[in-house]
Amino acid sequence: MRIHEFQEMMRRLYFHRDSKRGIEGTFARLKDEIEELGEALQEGDKSALEREFADVIAWLASLANITNVNLEKAAILKYDDKCPKCRRSPCECTS
Amino acid sequence: MRIHEFQEMMRRLYFHRDSKRGIEGTFARLKDEIEELGEALQEGDKSALEREFADVIAWLASLANITNVNLEKAAILKYDDKCPKCRRSPCECTS
Numbered sequence: 001m002r003i004h005e006f007q008e009m010m011r012r013l014y015f016h017r018d019s020k021r022g023i024e025g026t027f028a029r030l031k032d033e034i035e036e037l038g039e040a041l042q043e044g045d046k047s048a049l050e051r052e053f054a055d056v057i058a059w060l061a062s063l064a065n066i067t068n069v070n071l072e073k074a075a076i077l078k079y080d081d082k083c084p085k086c087r088r089s090p091c092e093c094t095s
Numbered sequence: 096m097r098i099h100e101f102q103e104m105m106r107r108l109y110f111h112r113d114s115k116r117g118i119e120g121t122f123a124r125l126k127d128e129i130e131e132l133g134e135a136l137q138e139g140d141k142s143a144l145e146r147e148f149a150d151v152i153a154w155l156a157s158l159a160n161i162t163n164v165n166l167e168k169a170a171i172l173k174y175d176d177k178c179p180k181c182r183r184s185p186c187e188c189t190s
Contacts, residue, residue: 001171003098003152013178013186027133034129041118041162053164054173056155057098060148067136069148076096078149083108091108 003061003072010061018062026066030059098156098167105156113157121161125154 018026037052064071078084083091113121132147159166173179178186 001098001167003096003101006098006170006174009174009176012176013174013184016185017188023136027136031129031133034126038122038126041122046164049162050164050169051173053155053159053166054169057152057166057170058174060151060155064148067144069141069145071148071152072096074145074149075101075152078146079101079104079108079153081104081107089108090111093112 003075004070006057007061007064007071010058011065014058014062015065019066023063023066026059026063030056030063033059098170099165101152102156102159102166105153106160109153109157110160114161118158118161121154121158125151125158128154 021029033052033055037049037056040049040052043049061071064074082089083093085091086093116124128147128150132144132151135144135147138144156166159169177184178188180186181188
């Protein structure tokens with residue numbers, strides 16, 4: 001599935017709810033999901049970990065919807081098969 | 096671009112670096128990127144905001160690579176055109 005298609009699915013499912021919740025509230029929920037991902041990384045349950053990754057990309061896409069950002073376009077613009085900092089593939093940055 | 100293709104691009108660019116950095120260190124960088132996204136949301140510069148969204152999905156995909164998670168599969172498994180909680184489209188959850 002394309003990044004953009006996933007973002008559009010999130011729009012169908014959640015735009016009404018998250019646009020009402022607002023940018024600040026939706027960003028706060030994304031941060032909560034990041035915390036849950038961090039916990040799942042400690043616990044070692046692969047299915048739970050996969051669900052947390054899914055939640056993070058879902059909230060990220062929904063936040064992109066309510067801020068009028070095309071996540072796929074933004075991702076490809078910055079990451080065009082080269083590292084945006086050193087312009088190499090693979091990246092040769094030292095940090 | 097498919098979510099999986101983007102994740103594979105991140106593998107080519109960053110797997111060598113992030114697998115050396117480790118899961119904890121890579122997760123810490125993802126959290127830093129979330130903070131930067133939060134700052135960009137306050138500032139109102141659209142291009143900067145797009146770059147921060149790009150960075151978050153990039154670090155998320157790289158973290159998925161070093162934890163052997165297929166981000167596209169995980170996303171589609173949980174979000175199958177219905178809300179995973181209420182099983183409706185659009186979502187009818189109350190919170």
